[in-house]
Amino acid sequence: MRIDALLLSLFRSLVYAFLLAPIVIVVLASLNAGNFLTFPPQGLSLRWFWTFLDNDVFIDAIVYSATLAAGATAVSLVVGTMAALYFVRHARQKAELVRLGVLLPLILPEILTAIALLFFFYEIGIGTEHQIALFTGHVLMTLPFVFLNVSTSLQGRDNAMELAARTLGASRYTAFRRITLPLIAPGVAAGGVFAFIISFDTFGISFILKGAGSAPLPIQLYDYLRFNFTPEAAAVSTVSIILTLVLVTLADLLFARNPDA
Amino acid sequence: MTEVSLRSLVKRYGKTEALKGISLHVRHGEFVSLLGPSGCGKSTTLKCIAGFEEVSGGQILFDERDISRKLPEDRDIGMVFQSYALFPHMTVAQNLAFGLEMRRVPKVEIAERIARAMDMVQLSAHAERYPKALSGGQQQRVALARALVIEPAILLLDEPLANLDAKLRDEMRGFIRDLQKRVGITTLYVTHDQGEAMTMSDRVVVMFDGQIAQAASPEEIYDHPTSERVARFVGNANILDLAVSPRGDGQLDLVLPGGHLLRVERPACGAGGGMRVMARPEQIALTEPAAGQIGGRVAKRYFSGRHVEYHVETDVGPVVVVAPTTHAVREGEAVGLRFDPQRLWPVPSAEAPAEGRE
Amino acid sequence: MKRLRATFLILPAATLIFLFVVLPYVTVLVMSFRAPADGQPYGEGFSLAGYAQFFNEGYYAWSLPQSLVLGILTTFVCLILGYPVALHIAKASKRWRGLLYGIVLSPLLIGIVIRSYGWTILLGNSGVINSTLRQFGLIERPLPLMYNNFGVVLALAHVFLPFMVLPLLSALQSMDPALGQAARSLGAKPFTIFRRITFPVSMPGVQTGCILVFVLAISSYVTPALVGGMRVKTTTLLVIDALIDQFQWPFGSAMALILAVSAGLIVLIFARLTAMKWN
Numbered sequence: 001m002r003i004d005a006l007l008l009s010l011f012r013s014l015v016y017a018f019l020l021a022p023i024v025i026v027v028l029a030s031l032n033a034g035n036f037l038t039f040p041p042q043g044l045s046l047r048w049f050w051t052f053l054d055n056d057v058f059i060d061a062i063v064y065s066a067t068l069a070a071g072a073t074a075v076s077l078v079v080g081t082m083a084a085l086y087f088v089r090h091a092r093q094k095a096e097l098v099r100l101g102v103l104l105p106l107i108l109p110e111i112l113t114a115i116a117l118l119f120f121f122y123e124i125g126i127g128t129e130h131q132i133a134l135f136t137g138h139v140l141m142t143l144p145f146v147f148l149n150v151s152t153s154l155q156g157r158d159n160a161m162e163l164a165a166r167t168l169g170a171s172r173y174t175a176f177r178r179i180t181l182p183l184i185a186p187g188v189a190a191g192g193v194f195a196f197i198i199s200f201d202t203f204g205i206s207f208i209l210k211g212a213g214s215a216p217l218p219i220q221l222y223d224y225l226r227f228n229f230t231p232e233a234a235a236v237s238t239v240s241i242i243l244t245l246v247l248v249t250l251a252d253l254l255f256a257r258n259p260d261a
Numbered sequence: 262m263t264e265v266s267l268r269s270l271v272k273r274y275g276k277t278e279a280l281k282g283i284s285l286h287v288r289h290g291e292f293v294s295l296l297g298p299s300g301c302g303k304s305t306t307l308k309c310i311a312g313f314e315e316v317s318g319g320q321i322l323f324d325e326r327d328i329s330r331k332l333p334e335d336r337d338i339g340m341v342f343q344s345y346a347l348f349p350h351m352t353v354a355q356n357l358a359f360g361l362e363m364r365r366v367p368k369v370e371i372a373e374r375i376a377r378a379m380d381m382v383q384l385s386a387h388a389e390r391y392p393k394a395l396s397g398g399q400q401q402r403v404a405l406a407r408a409l410v411i412e413p414a415i416l417l418l419d420e421p422l423a424n425l426d427a428k429l430r431d432e433m434r435g436f437i438r439d440l441q442k443r444v445g446i447t448t449l450y451v452t453h454d455q456g457e458a459m460t461m462s463d464r465v466v467v468m469f470d471g472q473i474a475q476a477a478s479p480e481e482i483y484d485h486p487t488s489e490r491v492a493r494f495v496g497n498a499n500i501l502d503l504a505v506s507p508r509g510d511g512q513l514d515l516v517l518p519g520g521h522l523l524r525v526e527r528p529a530c531g532a533g534g535g536m537r538v539m540a541r542p543e544q545i546a547l548t549e550p551a552a553g554q555i556g557g558r559v560a561k562r563y564f565s566g567r568h569v570e571y572h573v574e575t576d577v578g579p580v581v582v583v584a585p586t587t588h589a590v591r592e593g594e595a596v597g598l599r600f601d602p603q604r605l606w607p608v609p610s611a612e613a614p615a616e617g618r619e
Numbered sequence: 620m621k622r623l624r625a626t627f628l629i630l631p632a633a634t635l636i637f638l639f640v641v642l643p644y645v646t647v648l649v650m651s652f653r654a655p656a657d658g659q660p661y662g663e664g665f666s667l668a669g670y671a672q673f674f675n676e677g678y679y680a681w682s683l684p685q686s687l688v689l690g691i692l693t694t695f696v697c698l699i700l701g702y703p704v705a706l707h708i709a710k711a712s713k714r715w716r717g718l719l720y721g722i723v724l725s726p727l728l729i730g731i732v733i734r735s736y737g738w739t740i741l742l743g744n745s746g747v748i749n750s751t752l753r754q755f756g757l758i759e760r761p762l763p764l765m766y767n768n769f770g771v772v773l774a775l776a777h778v779f780l781p782f783m784v785l786p787l788l789s790a791l792q793s794m795d796p797a798l799g800q801a802a803r804s805l806g807a808k809p810f811t812i813f814r815r816i817t818f819p820v821s822m823p824g825v826q827t828g829c830i831l832v833f834v835l836a837i838s839s840y841v842t843p844a845l846v847g848g849m850r851v852k853t854t855t856l857l858v859i860d861a862l863i864d865q866f867q868w869p870f871g872s873a874m875a876l877i878l879a880v881s882a883g884l885i886v887l888i889f890a891r892l893t894a895m896k897w898n
Contacts, residue, residue, distance in 0.1 A: 025747060
C-alpha cells in the first residue's frame with residue numbers, strides 16, 4: 001500500500017474510534033468500583049448498577065420515558081403512515097410542500113420548537129400541566145422519522161399491486177390491509193423503532209416542556225450530572241444504551257430488512 | 262494506429278474463473294465486437310483491457326508493448342460507458358477538455374481540438390450545455406467525442422447503445438460505425454445484441470463461459486457457426502437431427518426421412534463426435550406438399566409485416582421457416598420444405614442442453 | 620369524492636404541524652416584540668426592548684459571533700472527519716458496509732446527554748486523557764481540554780457527525796461509479812479524480828451535510844452546557860437562561876430570533892457560494 005493510502009486508512013480508523021469512544025468510555029466507567037468518575041478505574045464492580053437499581057428517581061425516569069416514547073410512537077405511527085401514503089400516492093404537485101411540512105420538526109432547531117410550544121401552550125392556558133405539551137412535543141419530534149421510513153418503503157413500489165387486489169374484488173380498505181400494509185411493514189417497523197429511540201433520548205423538548213413531577217430520563221441524567229460525578233450516571237447510561245441495542249436488534253430480527261434500504 | 266493482442270488472458274475472482282484464457286488479435290483500425298450472453302466474460306475482457314480489472318494471467322499487448330500491468334490512466338485508451346459517465350458538473354466543452362487537460366495539452370490547442378470533436382459529432386451548438394440538458398442520443402455522442410478527442414490508441418465501447426430506445430439505437434449504429442471508419446481507430450465493442458454486433462463489426466467474437474467460442478466475420482459467424490450454441494445465439498437457427506455420413510472427398514451426405522439425399526461441405530471443425538445440421542429459417546423454401554424434400558404441416562403462423570414466420574411440424578421435428586408475405590399458407594395446411602444444400606451447415610452437436618435464443 | 624378521501628390522509632399531520640409548529644413559531648415572533656415585565660413572563664403592550672437589550676449588552680451581543688464561529692468550526696471539522704468515512708463506506712463491500720454504517724449511526728442511537736457525558740469523562744481535568752498523560756509523566760498539570768471551545772467543538776463534531784456522513788454517503792452512492800473509471804481512462808490520477816470529479820459531483824451532499832450540522836450545532840444546548848460547563852457562552856445557552864431561569868420571555872424570544880436570522884443568513888451565503896448550475 002502506498003504511504004498516502006496508509007495515512008488515509010489510519011485517519012479513517014481514528015474517526016471510527018472517535019465515533020465509538022464516548023460510548024465505550026461510558027460503559028467502562030459504569031464498571032468502575034471507585035467513587036468518582038476517574039481513570040484508570042479503581043477496580044471493576046457492578047456496584048453502581050445496584051445503586052442505580054435502588055434509586056427510585058432513575059427507575060421512575062426510565063419507566064416514564066418508556067411510557068412517553070410508546071405513546072408518542074403510537075400516535076406518530078398512525079399520523080406519519082397516513083401522511084406518507086398521501087405524500088407518495090396522492091400529493092402530486094403538492095408533494096414538496098407536504099414533505100417540507102411534515103419534516104419541519106426535524107429541520108427546525110429542536111430547542112426553538114420547544115420554546116415555541118411552551119409559549120403556545122401558555123397562550124392557550126394549558127402551560128406544562130397534564131404533560132399535554134410534553135406529549136405533543138414528543139409526537140412532533142418522532143413524526144418525521146416515521147414519515148421518512150414509511151415513505152421510503154412506499155416509494156419503491158407503485159400501487160399496481162393494490163390495484164390488482166381491487167380488480168380481484170378487494171375493497172379499498174381490504175387491499176390496504178392485506179397487500180400494502182404487509183409490504184411496507186418493515187418501513188413502518190423501522191419508523192416505529194426510530195421514533196421510540198428518538199423520543200426516549202430527546203432532550204430539548206423534554207427540558208423545556210416537562211411539567212412538575214416526574215421527568216424523562218435524559219432530564220434526570222442531565223440534572224444529576226450537573227452536580228454529581230459518581231459512576232451511577234454511567235450505569236444509568238449503560239442500561240439505556242443496552243435497552244436501545246436490544247430494541248434495535250429485536251426490530252432487526254422481527255422484520256426482515258428491506259434489501260435496498 | 263494500434264494493434265491489440267490478448268494472449269491467454271485469465272481473470273479469476275476467488276475460485277471462479279471469469280476468463281479462461283482469451284487469445285485474440287485485433288488489427289489496425291479493425292472494429293471487433295465481443296458478443297455473448299451476460300456473464301460470458303465480454304465486459305470483463307474489456308475491463309481488463311481498460312485496466313479496471315487486474316489480469317490474473319496472460320498478457321495484453323498494444324503494438325507488442327505489454328500494458329497489462331499499467332494503470333488505466335497510463336494506457337492511452339478512449340472508453341465509452343453504458344451509462345455514458347459524462348461528468349454532470351461540467352459542460353459539454355469541459356467534458357471534452359478533461360482528457361486533454363490531463364495530457365497537459367496547451368489551452369489554445371484544447372480549444373481547437375474540442376471544437377473539431379464537437380463538429381465531428383454534430384454538437385457544436387451545445388458546447389456550453391450541461392449533460393442533464395441533453396437527450397440520450399446527444400449524451401451518447403458527447404461520450405464518443407470525449408473518448409476520441411484525446412486521440413487514444415484504441416477505443417473501447419461497453420454496451421453504449423443499451424440505454425437508448427430502439428429507433429435511436431439503429432441510428433447510432435450507423436453513426437458510430439461511420440465515425441470509427443473515418444477516424445480509423447482500432448475499436449473493441451461489447452454487446453449482448455447480436456444484431457448490433459453483426460451490422461457494425463468487421464469481426465464478431467462470440468463468447469460463452471469465459472471462452473471465445475468463435476471469432477470471425479459476421480457473414481462467417483452467421484452462415485458457418487462452429488458450434489450449435491453459436492448457431493443458436495446468433496440469429497434464429499433450426500438444428501436438425503439428420504443421418505450424417507461422411508464421404509471420402511471431404512463432403513457429407515445427409516439423408517432426409519423421405520429418402521432425399523443432400524450433399525454438403527464438411528466443415529473444418531467437428532471432425533469427431535456427432536453432427537447436427539443447421540438451417541436458417543429464411544434459407545428454407547416453402548413449397549406445395551409434393552414439391553418439398555420433406556413434408557409438414559403448418560402449426561403456427563406469425564405475421565410481422567416484413568415477413569411471415571411459419572412453425573412447421575415435420576418428421577425431423579419442428580422447423581421454423583421465414584417466408585415473404587406474398588405466401589399465404591394458413592395454419593393447419595400441409596406444406597413441403599426445400600433445403601438448399603449450399604446453405605445447410607453441419608455443426609457439432611452440443612453436449613450441454615442448448616440455451617434458448619437471445 | 621376520491622380527492623376528499625385522499626385529503627383525509629394528510630389531515631391529522633397537517634393539523635399537528637399547523638397547530639403545534641406554525642402557530643407556536645408565530646407566537647415566538649409576537650413574543651419577541653412584547654414588553655418585558657418583572658415577576659411575570661411578559662407585560663402589556665409591545666416594544667423593541669428585547670432586541671435592544673441584546674445588542675446593547677456586550678455579554679449577550681458577543682455570544683452571537685461565539686455561537687456562529689462555533690457552528691462554522693464544528694461544520695468544518697465534521698466535513699474533514701466525515702468525508703473520508705463516507706467515501707470508505709460508499710466503496711466498502713456489502714458486509715462491511717452494514718458494520719461501518721452502524722458505527723456511524725451509533726451516536727444517533729445513544730442520547731445526546733449520554734454522548735456529551737462520555738466526552739466529559741474523556742476530556743475532564745481528571746478525565747481519561749489527562750490522567751493517562753499524567754501517569755506517563757508527559758504533563759504535570761492537566762491540559763485544558765474541556766470548558767473551552769476546543770472541547771465543545773470536538774464533542775459537537777462527534778454528536779453531529781452522522782448528519783454530515785449520511786448526506787455525503789447518499790450523494791456518493793447515487794454517483795455513477797463509471798465516472799471515476801471514465802476519468803481514469805482519460806488519464807486522471809486518483810487524487811485528480813477526487814479533486815475534479817468526486818468532490819464536485821458530491822457537492823449537493825456536502826451542502827446538505829454542512830447546512831444540517833451548522834444549524835444543529837448553533838442550536839445545541841446540552842453539549843455546550845455539559846462540555847463547556849457554562850463557560851462557553853453560546854446564544855442558545857443564554858436564550859434558555861433568559862427563558863427558564865430569568866423568566867424573561869420577550870428577551871429570550873428576541874435572542875432566539877436574532878440567532879435564527881443570523882444563522883439563516885450564513886446558510887444563504889453558503890448556499891449562494893456553493894450553488895451548482897449543473898444540478
